[in-house]
Amino acid sequence: xxxxxxxxxIALDWGTSNLxxxxxxxxxxxxxxxxxxxxxxxxxxxxxxAALMALAGDWIEAHRCPLIASGMIGSRxxxxxxxxxxxxxGLAQVAAQLVRVELAAGATLHIVPGLSCIGPDGQDDVMxxxxxxxxxxALLPGTCCVLPGTHAKWAxxxxxxxxxxxxxxxxxxxxxxxxxHSILGRLMQPGQARPEAFAKGVELGLVEHANATHVIFAxxxxxxxxxxxxxxxxxxxSGLLIGIEIGSATRHAAPASVVVLGxxxxxxxxxxxxxxxxxxxxxxxxxxxxxxxxxxAQAAGLVDGGGRLST
Amino acid sequence: xxxxxxxxxIALDWGTSNLxxxxxxxxxxxxxxxxxxxxxxxxxxxxxxAALMALAGDWIEAHRCPLIASGMIGSRxxxxxxxxxxxxxGLAQVAAQLVRVELAAGATLHIVPGLSCIGPDGQDDVMxxxxxxxxxxALLPGTCCVLPGTHAKWAxxxxxxxxxxxxxxxxxxxxxxxxxHSILGRLMQPGQARPEAFAKGVELGLVEHANATHVIFAxxxxxxxxxxxxxxxxxxxSGLLIGIEIGSATRHAAPASVVVLGxxxxxxxxxxxxxxxxxxxxxxxxxxxxxxxxxxAQAAGLVDGGGRLST
Numbered sequence: 001x002x003x004x005x006x007x008x009x010i011a012l013d014w015g016t017s018n019l020x021x022x023x024x025x026x027x028x029x030x031x032x033x034x035x036x037x038x039x040x041x042x043x044x045x046x047x048x049x050a051a052l053m054a055l056a057g058d059w060i061e062a063h064r065c066p067l068i069a070s071g072m073i074g075s076r077x078x079x080x081x082x083x084x085x086x087x088x089x090g091l092a093q094v095a096a097q098l099v100r101v102e103l104a105a106g107a108t109l110h111i112v113p114g115l116s117c118i119g120p121d122g123q124d125d126v127m128x129x130x131x132x133x134x135x136x137x138a139l140l141p142g143t144c145c146v147l148p149g150t151h152a153k154w155a156x157x158x159x160x161x162x163x164x165x166x167x168x169x170x171x172x173x174x175x176x177x178x179x180x181h182s183i184l185g186r187l188m189q190p191g192q193a194r195p196e197a198f199a200k201g202v203e204l205g206l207v208e209h210a211n212a213t214h215v216i217f218a219x220x221x222x223x224x225x226x227x228x229x230x231x232x233x234x235x236x237x238s239g240l241l242i243g244i245e246i247g248s249a250t251r252h253a254a255p256a257s258v259v260v261l262g263x264x265x266x267x268x269x270x271x272x273x274x275x276x277x278x279x280x281x282x283x284x285x286x287x288x289x290x291x292x293x294x295x296x297a298q299a300a301g302l303v304d305g306g307g308r309l310s311t
Numbered sequence: 312x313x314x315x316x317x318x319x320x321i322a323l324d325w326g327t328s329n330l331x332x333x334x335x336x337x338x339x340x341x342x343x344x345x346x347x348x349x350x351x352x353x354x355x356x357x358x359x360x361a362a363l364m365a366l367a368g369d370w371i372e373a374h375r376c377p378l379i380a381s382g383m384i385g386s387r388x389x390x391x392x393x394x395x396x397x398x399x400x401g402l403a404q405v406a407a408q409l410v411r412v413e414l415a416a417g418a419t420l421h422i423v424p425g426l427s428c429i430g431p432d433g434q435d436d437v438m439x440x441x442x443x444x445x446x447x448x449a450l451l452p453g454t455c456c457v458l459p460g461t462h463a464k465w466a467x468x469x470x471x472x473x474x475x476x477x478x479x480x481x482x483x484x485x486x487x488x489x490x491x492h493s494i495l496g497r498l499m500q501p502g503q504a505r506p507e508a509f510a511k512g513v514e515l516g517l518v519e520h521a522n523a524t525h526v527i528f529a530x531x532x533x534x535x536x537x538x539x540x541x542x543x544x545x546x547x548x549s550g551l552l553i554g555i556e557i558g559s560a561t562r563h564a565a566p567a568s569v570v571v572l573g574x575x576x577x578x579x580x581x582x583x584x585x586x587x588x589x590x591x592x593x594x595x596x597x598x599x600x601x602x603x604x605x606x607x608a609q610a611a612g613l614v615d616g617g618g619r620l621s622t
Contacts, residue, residue, distance in 0.1 A: 076535075116536075121515060121518055121519050121526070123515065123526070123529045123532065123533070124529070124532040124533070124535070124536045124538070125528065125532055126532055126535060151494075151528070167522075167525050168525060168528045169524050169525050169528075170493070170495075170524050170525075170527055170528055171524055173493050173494060174493075174524060177488045177489065177492045177493050178488065180492070181488045181491070181492050182481070182484050182485075182488050183462075183484060184481075204432060204434065207432055208432050209521060210520060210521035210559060210562055211478075211559045211560075211562070212523040212524055212555070212559070213480050213481050213482055213485060213523055213552065213555055213556055213559065214478050214479060214480050214481075214556075214559060214560070215432070215434070216481055217436065217462070217479045217480075217481055218434045218435070221434065221435040221436055221437055222434070222435070224387075224435070224437060225427075225435045227435070241524065244523070244524055245524055245525075248521060248522045248523070248524065248525060249522075249525070251521055251522070
């Protein structure tokens with residue numbers, strides 16, 4: 001079988017800060033990728049079409065193919081709100097709920113809805129973009145997957161690859177605001193990575209996850225008492241927060257193994273923490289986002305459903 | 312017995328933001344109080360003596376009596392560091408560890424050391440100022456006392472009124488940084504107090520205290536889903552954080568009742584939350600700070616130990 005060369009889909013990973021556009025071939029393979037700081041919060045006056053045309057206008061003119069977008073672009077602050085699909089949700093539900101935006105250039109953009117989920121405590125949770133990555137990662141039923149980030153997600157997969165349930169943890173954002181704006185940042189000094197301080201934080205966070213708003217104060221007292229040097233305090237707090245997250249997310253039933261999906265450096269940090277927790281892990285494939293976008297487009301009939309995904 | 316009228320002690324409640332000076336009579340009663348925004352972080356170039364003389368120089372000149380200070384003034388960033396006394400610690404230990412500062416005006420200032428405590432998790436915790444309030448509140452052995460604030464403290468009293476153990480919760484500071492600097496503040500609108508939203512937050516925080524860094528995300532999703540109006544979201548987050556604190560602090564053994572000590576509005580908030588948690592409570596007396604300072608001064612022999620404290 002020869003590799004197809006035509007462009008079948010333009011796939012947009014459109015988040016809060018960045019816009020990444022990929023041109024996918026007829027087998028779903030990535031032919032070319034471009035990125036810009038054109039995220040939902042970075043585009044002035046919601047001029048999303050202008051931002052898209054600036055990055056990929058030439059592709060849209062040249063290839064006359066459908067576009068698909070996942071991420072915060074479907075939020076209320078985005079281009080067009082794509083109402084959440086409720087969990088459990090798989091490719092079929094989401095493909096039936098794509099929100100169409102007709103572009104002046106003549107092409108059609110399809111926005112993937114995010115997912116909502118009601119937790120055991122009766123509270124709503126939401127994601128936008130991660131659902132597409134989860135499908136792209138082709139996870140087996142029963143898999144537990146963590147997606148580190150500003151708002152880290154823990155997702156549990158169900159039958160047929162559907163997302164059964166998920167939980168958001170504010171870990172990344174807490175790290176940022178506590179480091180920059182709270183007393184915990186006062187004693188911190190920048191410096192090289194301190195793996196030992198990180199591991200100490202993880203251990204403490206795991207044990208004390210049920211006492212999180214107390215135990216983070218250790219990022220001050222450990223500095224005050226000279227137990228951790230100022231250059232180690234940022235990694236200690238990072239470890240604490242990731243340890244709290246892992247301890248909380250796995251408190252009812254620790255999975256034997258989790259899949260880690262996302263940014264390389266953050267994934268490595270989580271893998272270290274999972275080692276400390278004694279939980280196995282494997283990394284998801286790098287192309288989960290574009291692969292998921294391709295699968296949604298296939299399920300919606302935007303691209304050839306018979307085409308085999310190149311792996 | 313006639314009330315004594317001379318000034319026996321000048322007592323300084325000297326925290327991060329404010330300096331409050333009280334003139335105490337020979338029975339320990341408050342004769343006069345003054346306050347200024349002269350806290351440790353508010354005095355330029357550590358000119359603490361100038362700040363003190365500006366507020367109470369006339370008292371110091373006129374009365375030639377000892378001065379006592381409790382709070383952050385004894386921290387490394389303060390006037391003179393007063394090393395922590397280790398828990399369990401009572402009046403006698405602390406009275407033996409007062410740090411003397413000779414003033415140019417001829418009087419002597421005695422700085423009360425804070426307390427340190429090693430938790431069951433092996434981590435250090437610290438307080439400065441609250442120990443003096445706890446003694447002033449004259450709590451029975453076995454009492455559990457909560458002091459709401461930026462860094463809320465839960466303290467457990469032991470034999471002879473000693474502070475047996477305590478834990479700091481970052482509740483107040485988390486509320487401030489999350490409201491001002493995180494995504495949780497984005498949907499919030501200022502408005503009247505919303506007691507129902509507060510109570511909902513408390514209930515959720517109590518149940519989900521072991522999942523704190525996840526459940527605070529509800530302060531976003533509840534707004535996103537229209538379950539709580541934008542004006543109710545600040546009180547919902549406040550309730551969540553206080554509920555998490557109470558749930559965490561009482562998770563091993565819920566006390567039948569706790570004593571609440573501190574600022575009126577904050578104490579009222581905690582009392583409402585304790586009602587939701589089904590934990591009894593009573594308010595500590597208002598003059599716990601000056602009463603504690605008097606008792607420390609008595610124990611150190613700075614004032615007449617035979618004088619009976621007017622109640």
